[in-house]
Amino acid sequence: MQREQIRNKIFRKIKRVVIKIGSTVLTNDKGDLDLKIFVGLCEQISRLKERGMEIVIVSSGAIAAGTKQLGLSERPKTIPQKQAAAAIGQTRLMWNYERFFDKYQQKVAQVLLTHNDLSERARFLNARNTLVTLFNYGIIPVINENDSVAVEEIRFGDNDNLSALITNLVEADLLIILSDIEGLFDADPKENKEAKLIPVVENIDEGIENLAAGTKSTVGIGGMVTKIQAAKKVAIFGVPTIIAHGKKGNIIDAIFRGEAVGTLFLPGKEKLTSRKHWIAFTLKPKGTIIVDKGAKDAIVLKGKSLLPSGLCSVKGSFSAGDLVKCVDEDGCEFARGLVNYNSTEAFEIMGLKTHEVKKRLGTDACDELIHRDNLVVLRRT
Protein backbone atom coordinates (compact mmCIF):
# COMPACT_ATOMS: atom_id res chain seq x y z
CA MET A 1 0.00 0.00 0.00
CA GLN A 2 1.23 3.52 -0.86
CA ARG A 3 2.25 5.73 2.04
CA GLU A 4 -0.56 8.26 1.46
CA GLN A 5 -3.04 5.43 1.33
CA ILE A 6 -1.80 4.09 4.68
CA ARG A 7 -2.21 7.52 6.23
CA ASN A 8 -5.64 8.09 4.72
CA LYS A 9 -6.80 4.69 5.85
CA ILE A 10 -5.62 5.34 9.42
CA PHE A 11 -6.75 8.95 9.82
CA ARG A 12 -10.18 8.50 8.25
CA LYS A 13 -11.27 6.16 11.01
CA ILE A 14 -10.17 8.13 14.08
CA LYS A 15 -12.86 8.76 16.67
CA ARG A 16 -10.87 9.38 19.83
CA VAL A 17 -7.43 10.93 19.88
CA VAL A 18 -4.83 11.81 22.52
CA ILE A 19 -2.77 14.89 21.60
CA LYS A 20 0.38 15.38 23.64
CA ILE A 21 1.77 18.90 23.43
CA GLY A 22 5.34 19.40 24.60
CA SER A 23 6.76 22.37 26.52
CA THR A 24 8.96 23.32 23.56
CA VAL A 25 5.87 23.73 21.37
CA LEU A 26 4.11 26.01 23.83
CA THR A 27 7.06 28.29 24.60
CA ASN A 28 9.14 30.66 22.48
CA ASP A 29 12.91 31.24 22.44
CA LYS A 30 12.66 33.53 25.44
CA GLY A 31 10.87 30.87 27.47
CA ASP A 32 7.50 32.70 27.41
CA LEU A 33 4.28 30.94 26.51
CA ASP A 34 3.77 31.36 22.77
CA LEU A 35 0.20 32.59 22.52
CA LYS A 36 0.03 32.35 18.72
CA ILE A 37 0.74 28.64 19.02
CA PHE A 38 -2.00 28.24 21.62
CA VAL A 39 -4.50 29.96 19.34
CA GLY A 40 -3.50 27.83 16.34
CA LEU A 41 -3.68 24.54 18.25
CA CYS A 42 -7.00 25.42 19.92
CA GLU A 43 -8.46 26.33 16.53
CA GLN A 44 -7.36 23.09 14.87
CA ILE A 45 -8.43 20.93 17.80
CA SER A 46 -11.82 22.66 17.79
CA ARG A 47 -12.18 21.71 14.12
CA LEU A 48 -11.60 18.05 15.02
CA LYS A 49 -14.21 18.39 17.78
CA GLU A 50 -16.68 19.78 15.28
CA ARG A 51 -16.07 16.76 13.08
CA GLY A 52 -17.25 14.62 16.00
CA MET A 53 -13.91 13.48 17.39
CA GLU A 54 -13.28 13.11 21.10
CA ILE A 55 -10.00 14.64 22.18
CA VAL A 56 -7.79 14.46 25.23
CA ILE A 57 -4.88 16.85 25.49
CA VAL A 58 -1.84 15.87 27.53
CA SER A 59 -0.14 19.20 27.98
CA SER A 60 3.33 19.89 29.31
CA GLY A 61 4.49 23.42 29.92
CA ALA A 62 3.53 24.01 33.54
CA ILE A 63 7.12 24.19 34.76
CA ALA A 64 8.18 26.17 31.68
CA ALA A 65 5.30 28.62 32.22
CA GLY A 66 6.05 28.97 35.93
CA THR A 67 9.80 29.50 35.53
CA LYS A 68 9.44 33.12 34.41
CA GLN A 69 6.74 33.74 36.99
CA LEU A 70 9.17 32.75 39.73
CA GLY A 71 11.71 35.15 38.25
CA LEU A 72 14.12 32.36 37.26
CA SER A 73 16.14 32.65 34.08
CA GLU A 74 16.39 28.92 33.42
CA ARG A 75 14.40 25.77 34.15
CA PRO A 76 14.52 25.16 37.92
CA LYS A 77 16.80 22.38 39.13
CA THR A 78 15.69 21.70 42.70
CA ILE A 79 12.52 19.71 43.33
CA PRO A 80 10.80 22.35 45.53
CA GLN A 81 11.48 25.00 42.85
CA LYS A 82 10.13 22.73 40.10
CA GLN A 83 7.04 22.04 42.17
CA ALA A 84 6.51 25.72 42.87
CA ALA A 85 7.00 26.55 39.17
CA ALA A 86 4.49 23.84 38.21
CA ALA A 87 1.94 25.18 40.70
CA ILE A 88 2.05 28.70 39.34
CA GLY A 89 2.58 27.64 35.72
CA GLN A 90 -0.30 25.16 35.62
CA THR A 91 -2.89 27.88 36.20
CA ARG A 92 -1.36 30.02 33.43
CA LEU A 93 -1.44 27.05 31.11
CA MET A 94 -5.09 26.32 31.81
CA TRP A 95 -6.04 29.98 31.62
CA ASN A 96 -4.67 30.07 28.08
CA TYR A 97 -6.39 26.85 27.01
CA GLU A 98 -9.62 28.09 28.51
CA ARG A 99 -9.65 31.50 26.89
CA PHE A 100 -8.47 30.36 23.46
CA PHE A 101 -10.82 27.36 23.29
CA ASP A 102 -13.60 29.68 24.38
CA LYS A 103 -13.21 31.51 21.07
CA TYR A 104 -14.35 28.31 19.37
CA GLN A 105 -17.10 27.58 21.93
CA GLN A 106 -15.16 24.65 23.37
CA LYS A 107 -14.89 23.87 27.06
CA VAL A 108 -11.86 22.38 28.79
CA ALA A 109 -11.37 20.55 32.08
CA GLN A 110 -8.15 20.15 34.02
CA VAL A 111 -7.15 16.66 35.19
CA LEU A 112 -3.90 16.39 37.17
CA LEU A 113 -2.65 12.88 37.85
CA THR A 114 0.05 11.13 39.83
CA HIS A 115 1.05 7.53 39.21
CA ASN A 116 -0.94 6.45 42.29
CA ASP A 117 -4.13 7.57 40.57
CA LEU A 118 -3.70 4.94 37.88
CA SER A 119 -1.77 2.14 39.61
CA GLU A 120 -4.76 0.66 41.40
CA ARG A 121 -7.15 -0.98 38.99
CA ALA A 122 -10.23 0.56 40.66
CA ARG A 123 -8.75 4.06 40.52
CA PHE A 124 -7.67 3.54 36.91
CA LEU A 125 -11.24 2.60 35.99
CA ASN A 126 -12.56 5.53 37.98
CA ALA A 127 -10.28 7.94 36.09
CA ARG A 128 -11.55 6.39 32.84
CA ASN A 129 -15.15 7.05 33.93
CA THR A 130 -14.33 10.67 34.67
CA LEU A 131 -12.78 11.20 31.24
CA VAL A 132 -15.60 9.43 29.42
CA THR A 133 -18.13 11.55 31.31
CA LEU A 134 -16.26 14.68 30.19
CA PHE A 135 -16.44 13.39 26.58
CA ASN A 136 -20.16 12.84 26.97
CA TYR A 137 -20.51 16.49 27.97
CA GLY A 138 -18.45 17.52 24.94
CA ILE A 139 -15.58 18.80 27.12
CA ILE A 140 -11.88 18.52 26.25
CA PRO A 141 -9.87 17.13 29.20
CA VAL A 142 -6.41 18.68 29.55
CA ILE A 143 -4.17 16.31 31.50
CA ASN A 144 -0.81 16.93 33.12
CA GLU A 145 1.21 15.20 35.77
CA ASN A 146 0.42 16.71 39.17
CA ASP A 147 3.98 18.01 39.41
CA SER A 148 3.49 20.21 42.45
CA VAL A 149 2.76 17.24 44.72
CA ALA A 150 4.36 14.30 42.92
CA VAL A 151 7.46 12.87 44.60
CA GLU A 152 9.71 10.35 42.86
CA GLU A 153 7.82 7.20 43.95
CA ILE A 154 4.52 8.43 42.54
CA ARG A 155 5.77 10.15 39.39
CA PHE A 156 5.09 9.10 35.82
CA GLY A 157 8.35 10.83 34.91
CA ASP A 158 7.55 12.35 31.54
CA ASN A 159 4.46 13.31 29.62
CA ASP A 160 5.34 11.24 26.53
CA ASN A 161 4.99 8.03 28.52
CA LEU A 162 2.00 9.47 30.37
CA SER A 163 0.27 10.13 27.04
CA ALA A 164 0.77 6.44 26.11
CA LEU A 165 -0.92 5.38 29.35
CA ILE A 166 -3.74 7.84 28.68
CA THR A 167 -4.19 6.31 25.20
CA ASN A 168 -4.96 3.04 26.95
CA LEU A 169 -6.98 4.73 29.71
CA VAL A 170 -9.43 6.29 27.26
CA GLU A 171 -8.99 3.55 24.62
CA ALA A 172 -8.09 6.14 21.99
CA ASP A 173 -7.39 5.14 18.41
CA LEU A 174 -4.53 7.56 17.76
CA LEU A 175 -1.75 9.27 19.72
CA ILE A 176 -0.28 12.49 18.34
CA ILE A 177 2.93 13.74 19.97
CA LEU A 178 3.70 17.35 19.08
CA SER A 179 7.26 18.43 19.70
CA ASP A 180 9.85 20.88 18.35
CA ILE A 181 11.15 18.37 15.84
CA GLU A 182 9.57 17.05 12.61
CA GLY A 183 9.71 13.43 13.73
CA LEU A 184 12.31 10.69 13.86
CA PHE A 185 15.39 11.21 11.67
CA ASP A 186 17.92 8.66 10.45
CA ALA A 187 20.66 10.72 12.19
CA ASP A 188 20.63 13.61 14.68
CA PRO A 189 19.47 16.58 12.54
CA LYS A 190 21.11 19.02 14.97
CA GLU A 191 24.49 17.52 14.15
CA ASN A 192 24.06 16.14 10.66
CA LYS A 193 22.64 18.27 7.84
CA GLU A 194 22.08 15.20 5.68
CA ALA A 195 19.76 13.63 8.26
CA LYS A 196 16.48 12.51 6.70
CA LEU A 197 13.05 12.28 8.26
CA ILE A 198 11.68 8.75 8.49
CA PRO A 199 8.06 8.99 7.30
CA VAL A 200 6.79 5.61 8.51
CA VAL A 201 8.07 3.14 11.10
CA GLU A 202 6.51 -0.29 10.83
CA ASN A 203 8.14 -1.86 13.84
CA ILE A 204 9.94 -0.20 16.76
CA ASP A 205 12.98 -2.43 17.02
CA GLU A 206 16.41 -1.87 18.56
CA GLY A 207 17.60 0.02 15.46
CA ILE A 208 14.82 2.57 15.89
CA GLU A 209 15.44 2.83 19.64
CA ASN A 210 19.13 3.47 18.99
CA LEU A 211 18.33 6.29 16.56
CA ALA A 212 16.39 8.03 19.30
CA ALA A 213 19.10 7.65 21.93
CA GLY A 214 21.11 10.73 22.70
CA THR A 215 18.55 13.36 21.62
CA LYS A 216 17.60 15.71 24.45
CA SER A 217 15.29 18.61 25.18
CA THR A 218 16.32 21.53 27.34
CA VAL A 219 12.84 22.93 27.92
CA GLY A 220 10.80 19.78 28.62
CA ILE A 221 11.83 16.41 29.99
CA GLY A 222 11.73 13.97 27.13
CA GLY A 223 13.97 13.85 24.11
CA MET A 224 13.18 11.43 21.30
CA VAL A 225 13.80 8.43 23.58
CA THR A 226 10.65 8.90 25.66
CA LYS A 227 8.63 9.56 22.49
CA ILE A 228 9.73 6.26 21.01
CA GLN A 229 8.98 4.51 24.31
CA ALA A 230 5.50 6.00 24.17
CA ALA A 231 4.98 5.03 20.52
CA LYS A 232 6.07 1.47 21.34
CA LYS A 233 3.62 1.17 24.23
CA VAL A 234 0.86 2.47 22.01
CA ALA A 235 1.75 0.15 19.09
CA ILE A 236 1.48 -2.83 21.47
CA PHE A 237 -2.04 -1.62 22.22
CA GLY A 238 -2.78 -1.81 18.46
CA VAL A 239 -2.84 1.97 18.03
CA PRO A 240 -0.74 4.20 15.73
CA THR A 241 1.31 7.20 16.90
CA ILE A 242 2.43 10.22 14.93
CA ILE A 243 5.28 12.43 16.10
CA ALA A 244 5.24 15.82 14.38
CA HIS A 245 6.44 19.41 14.67
CA GLY A 246 3.89 21.29 16.76
CA LYS A 247 5.02 24.72 15.63
CA LYS A 248 4.77 24.01 11.91
CA GLY A 249 1.74 25.63 10.24
CA ASN A 250 -1.56 23.89 10.72
CA ILE A 251 0.07 20.62 11.63
CA ILE A 252 -3.01 18.89 13.07
CA ASP A 253 -5.04 19.75 9.95
CA ALA A 254 -2.18 18.43 7.80
CA ILE A 255 -2.06 15.16 9.77
CA PHE A 256 -5.77 14.53 9.28
CA ARG A 257 -5.56 15.41 5.59
CA GLY A 258 -3.15 12.49 5.35
CA GLU A 259 -0.22 14.69 4.31
CA ALA A 260 3.27 13.27 4.60
CA VAL A 261 4.17 15.13 7.79
CA GLY A 262 5.92 13.76 10.87
CA THR A 263 6.81 10.15 11.53
CA LEU A 264 3.95 7.69 11.64
CA PHE A 265 4.45 4.60 13.82
CA LEU A 266 2.17 1.83 12.65
CA PRO A 267 0.23 -0.23 15.18
CA GLY A 268 1.44 -3.70 16.07
CA LYS A 269 -0.41 -6.67 14.59
CA GLU A 270 -1.41 -8.13 17.94
CA LYS A 271 -3.42 -5.95 20.30
CA LEU A 272 -3.01 -6.21 24.04
CA THR A 273 -6.20 -5.89 26.03
CA SER A 274 -6.54 -2.71 28.07
CA ARG A 275 -6.06 -4.64 31.31
CA LYS A 276 -2.90 -6.39 30.11
CA HIS A 277 -1.57 -3.06 28.84
CA TRP A 278 -2.25 -1.58 32.28
CA ILE A 279 -0.40 -4.49 33.94
CA ALA A 280 2.64 -4.16 31.69
CA PHE A 281 3.00 -0.39 31.44
CA THR A 282 1.01 1.49 34.06
CA LEU A 283 2.25 -0.58 36.99
CA LYS A 284 5.86 -0.27 38.08
CA PRO A 285 7.85 -3.53 38.46
CA LYS A 286 8.85 -4.29 42.04
CA GLY A 287 11.27 -7.13 41.35
CA THR A 288 12.68 -9.53 38.80
CA ILE A 289 12.40 -13.27 38.42
CA ILE A 290 14.78 -15.27 36.28
CA VAL A 291 13.15 -18.07 34.33
CA ASP A 292 14.64 -21.14 32.63
CA LYS A 293 14.40 -21.79 28.89
CA GLY A 294 11.66 -24.42 29.12
CA ALA A 295 9.39 -22.12 31.11
CA LYS A 296 10.16 -19.18 28.82
CA ASP A 297 9.21 -21.22 25.73
CA ALA A 298 6.01 -22.40 27.38
CA ILE A 299 5.05 -18.77 28.10
CA VAL A 300 6.15 -17.22 24.84
CA LEU A 301 5.25 -19.95 22.36
CA LYS A 302 2.29 -21.64 24.03
CA GLY A 303 0.75 -18.88 26.14
CA LYS A 304 1.14 -20.92 29.36
CA SER A 305 1.30 -19.70 32.96
CA LEU A 306 4.62 -19.54 34.80
CA LEU A 307 5.03 -22.36 37.32
CA PRO A 308 7.48 -22.37 40.27
CA SER A 309 9.36 -25.24 38.57
CA GLY A 310 10.63 -22.84 35.87
CA LEU A 311 12.02 -20.30 38.32
CA CYS A 312 15.83 -20.03 38.56
CA SER A 313 16.34 -16.95 40.69
CA VAL A 314 14.60 -14.03 42.39
CA LYS A 315 15.76 -10.41 42.65
CA GLY A 316 14.31 -7.61 44.75
CA SER A 317 11.69 -7.62 47.45
CA PHE A 318 8.07 -7.85 46.34
CA SER A 319 4.68 -8.78 47.76
CA ALA A 320 2.08 -11.14 46.33
CA GLY A 321 0.10 -9.23 43.69
CA ASP A 322 3.03 -6.99 42.67
CA LEU A 323 4.29 -6.61 39.12
CA VAL A 324 7.57 -8.39 38.39
CA LYS A 325 9.79 -8.57 35.32
CA CYS A 326 10.37 -12.02 33.83
CA VAL A 327 13.89 -12.29 32.52
CA ASP A 328 15.55 -15.23 30.72
CA GLU A 329 18.90 -16.71 31.66
CA ASP A 330 20.65 -14.24 29.32
CA GLY A 331 19.17 -11.31 31.24
CA CYS A 332 16.65 -10.37 28.54
CA GLU A 333 13.23 -9.24 29.80
CA PHE A 334 10.56 -11.07 27.78
CA ALA A 335 7.43 -10.73 29.95
CA ARG A 336 5.88 -9.04 32.98
CA GLY A 337 3.19 -10.23 35.30
CA LEU A 338 1.41 -10.08 38.64
CA VAL A 339 3.07 -12.60 40.93
CA ASN A 340 1.09 -14.86 43.26
CA TYR A 341 3.83 -15.17 45.89
CA ASN A 342 5.99 -12.71 47.76
CA SER A 343 9.74 -12.71 47.13
CA THR A 344 10.58 -14.84 50.20
CA GLU A 345 8.04 -17.50 49.23
CA ALA A 346 9.12 -17.34 45.58
CA PHE A 347 12.70 -18.00 46.68
CA GLU A 348 11.55 -20.93 48.81
CA ILE A 349 9.60 -22.65 46.02
CA MET A 350 12.13 -21.98 43.28
CA GLY A 351 12.37 -25.00 40.95
CA LEU A 352 9.78 -27.05 42.89
CA LYS A 353 7.05 -29.16 41.26
CA THR A 354 3.43 -28.28 42.10
CA HIS A 355 3.01 -31.11 44.66
CA GLU A 356 6.26 -30.06 46.37
CA VAL A 357 5.02 -26.45 46.57
CA LYS A 358 1.81 -27.63 48.23
CA LYS A 359 3.80 -29.76 50.67
CA ARG A 360 5.93 -26.75 51.60
CA LEU A 361 3.32 -23.95 51.67
CA GLY A 362 0.02 -25.77 52.22
CA THR A 363 -2.62 -27.31 49.97
CA ASP A 364 -4.30 -24.04 49.05
CA ALA A 365 -1.04 -22.61 47.61
CA CYS A 366 -1.46 -21.43 44.00
CA ASP A 367 -0.23 -23.74 41.25
CA GLU A 368 1.07 -20.82 39.21
CA LEU A 369 3.74 -18.35 40.17
CA ILE A 370 2.13 -16.02 37.59
CA HIS A 371 -1.18 -16.97 36.00
CA ARG A 372 -1.29 -16.46 32.23
CA ASP A 373 -4.24 -14.04 32.61
CA ASN A 374 -1.88 -11.80 34.56
CA LEU A 375 1.14 -12.36 32.34
CA VAL A 376 2.09 -10.11 29.41
CA VAL A 377 4.62 -11.25 26.81
CA LEU A 378 6.76 -8.35 25.62
CA ARG A 379 9.18 -10.20 23.30
CA ARG A 380 8.59 -13.35 21.35
CA THR A 381 12.21 -13.96 20.32
Ligand code: GLU
Ligand atom coordinates in the same frame (compact mmCIF):
# COMPACT_ATOMS: atom_id res chain seq x y z
N1 GLU B 1 4.72 17.97 33.57
C1 GLU B 1 5.79 18.83 33.13
C2 GLU B 1 5.30 20.26 32.93
O1 GLU B 1 4.13 20.48 32.78
C3 GLU B 1 6.38 18.40 31.82
C4 GLU B 1 6.81 17.01 31.70
C5 GLU B 1 7.39 16.71 30.33
O2 GLU B 1 7.76 17.62 29.59
O3 GLU B 1 7.47 15.52 29.99
O4 GLU B 1 6.11 21.14 32.91
